[in-house]
Amino acid sequence: MNRTVRRVVVGVDGSAHSLAALRKAAQEARRHHATLRPVLVYSSPMGDYIDTLWPPDPRTARELDRAAYRRLVDSCERALGGLPADVRCAPTTAFGPPAPLLVQASGEDGDVLVVGDGGHGALHRLLKGSVSRYCLRHCDCPVMVVPPAGD
Template identity: 40%
Template sequence: MSENRPPSVSRVVVGVSGSLGGATALGRAAYEARSRGAELWPVLAWEPPEGDVVSRRFPASAHMAEEWERLARERLIEALREVFGGTDTGLPGQALAVRGAPGPALVRTAGRAGDLLVIGAGRRGRLRRALWPSVSRHCLAHATCPVLAVPPSPLQADLASVHRRNIWRLRLNTRDLERELRSVPPEV
């Protein structure tokens, strides 16, 4: 009789951004790491505001890099707290703040044989796709390991809708929202 076991994975590397989609991906990565007996490596990629090329050409901004890295580490710690209630994930591994564009930084970090890369695959409209590069698309195209693209939480669209209604000062129908919340199954 053959067992249906997941393939052996040494690390589960997950992109963390501090967003709701990133939190969903981090939760799924923890589940995958537990079920596979793997290490969990949450990674938050960061770049200087003016970009890496400009920052490296002008040494005057080099002293600011330490501050930007500190802020990235704080954002990573906050993301871990939101998902796990603290910085301890309950799994072996290491949380990293990596300098570089998110897609390439995640692909570089998840470059070992046996890695699994977990990324959030948020919904993106045409305008967003045209103006901002897609981290998930880059990872799917360039990663040398398996990539798990986690769709956004079903509540993310509802939250965005509520946020838009608040911005436009439109009345919120809470009965519809309560009904939808009761219909969402608990996450694993």
């Protein structure tokens, strides 16, 4: 395994926790002269379970992807003042369950995955699981979990 950091992959969903993770990921990308890869994973308004049974038609899928990309760029604007000019940046979106897709997105040699510590309550973790815990258990690359601001 190569120890050189080539890409810093960061999960972004627009929440305050993910914006803190995005800021930290940008710092790490600058520090290592690596590519910053913000990833926004989305599903349709019907939810993950319905999406697996009845995936959206191609037109709806394109609309969902465009809306997700706009949310990703907006998140970069809120966290970083826009897509950073001082570091290579490769924003991307993915459709499906967040945790497995973040693990998949950070599967190359030289990747580091950065995720926010979601800050959801016990009921949410019970019903949906914890993205950060899933990534820690399943990622082959180093994972950095960024705590909420002020913690």
